Amino acid sequence: MEEPRTLTCPGPPWARAGGPPPLRLWEERRAAARVPWPSTLLVALFVLVGTGFAARSQTGTRESLDALGRVLLLVGPALLLLRNRWPGAVVVGTAASTTVYLAAGYPYGPVFLVLVVATFSAVSSGHRRAAWWAVGGFWAAHLVLAHWLYAYLPPRGDTAASWGQDLGTGAWFVAVLATAEVVRARRQEWARAQAERAAAAERRAAEERLRIARELHDVLAHSISVINVQAGVGLALLDDDPEQARTALTTIKAASKEALGEVRQVLAGLRAPGDAPRTPAPGLDRMSELVDQAASAGLDVTVTTEGTSYALPPGTDLAAFRIVQEALTNVVRHSGSRTARVRISYAPGRLALGIDDDGPATGSEAGGSGNGLAGMRERAAALGGTIEAVPLEGGGFAVRADLPVQPRETP
Incomplete structure (x- = not known):
């Protein structure tokens, strides 16, 4: 990690x-x-x-x-x-x-x-x-x-x-x-x-630059990690198993298309800051997409939900989604484990996230920039929450996030 x-x-x-x-x-x-x-x-x-x-x-x-x-x-x-x-x-x-x-x-x-x-x-x-x-x-x-x-x-x-x-x-x-x-x-x-x-x-401009850098990092890092893994699979199976290589190329195309769409959304916000975004910001309701993308990269993700779910404010929902996305990206990049567990715990006024893998760490850079954990901490701190990333016994890694939240509405 x-x-x-x-x-x-x-x-x-x-x-x-x-x-x-x-x-x-x-x-x-x-x-x-x-x-x-x-x-x-x-x-x-x-x-x-x-x-x-x-x-x-x-x-x-x-x-x-x-x-x-x-x-x-x-x-x-x-x-x-x-x-x-x-x-x-x-x-x-x-x-x-x-x-x-x-x-x-x-x-x-x-x-x-x-x-x-x-x-x-x-x-x-x-x-x-x-x-x-x-x-x-x-x-x-x-x-x-x-x-x-x-x-x-x-x-x-x-x-x-x-x-x-x-x-x-x-x-x-x-x-x-x-x-x-x-x-x-x-x-x-x-x-x-x-x-x-x-x-x-100047402070607002600096904060906006950090926000854009963090958003682009989270958007690109996950998709490029999937592309990197699938490109390796495609190259390895190009001669022996053309159909599997075709599947890898299809996954690369889908991941790159999604990344381009999210990058366009970020850039559109820069060109017209006062306009409403054309597509809604991602949130935990798109967790199935993260699971599918991780599966395409060879990672089996299990998601469990604790407590009664409720609608989250957009900022909290986006931060939670990006934290889970970055944590899964780190598993793909830096862990030898092919399984990961995501736990989402709802409580009055709090949202807890847990992402675990069994390891061991591969020690590979995998093209990472080294800013993933820092970006997650910044997102949590911006909401008044906390986040920690700790190694587990046996070589795995765990990410724990605790975010304060006020429900917008109760189902």
């Missing part, structure tokens, strides 16, 4: 490494390298035009907006072009350029918008400490300029600013920072949800 092997689903490499998928990393790097020309140009135009209008109402109280003032106004937007790549440095630079602009005595206006945009970019990209320090340093510098250094800086004859106005400005910047923090938290939640959805989709 086959040695137990464990199939694992490792998942994508990025999940094992604990990081985001490579595509997302590539998108993040591409976004960081992108220069935000359109938004920065709009900010620059708004700052220049808005400050020009604001300067008209501040004539005589602030310095006139000359070439140096316009250059200082454009320093901030120029720095914003780099906010995707270096958000922390940009928020510090815009805070410094805005401080220099105000220290030069130029008019108040939308110059603060540059610092707001830089703050949002820094906080949302995770550079929170740089943003808080930059805004806090700007407000502290503004207090020093407006209350202590105003007499030494342009414009001449300037007076100290109102504390109430400065406190209002500080509250406004705190609101900006708080809003940026909220936006950052929402973006993190969205990114986390996306990562979880991507991981879940």
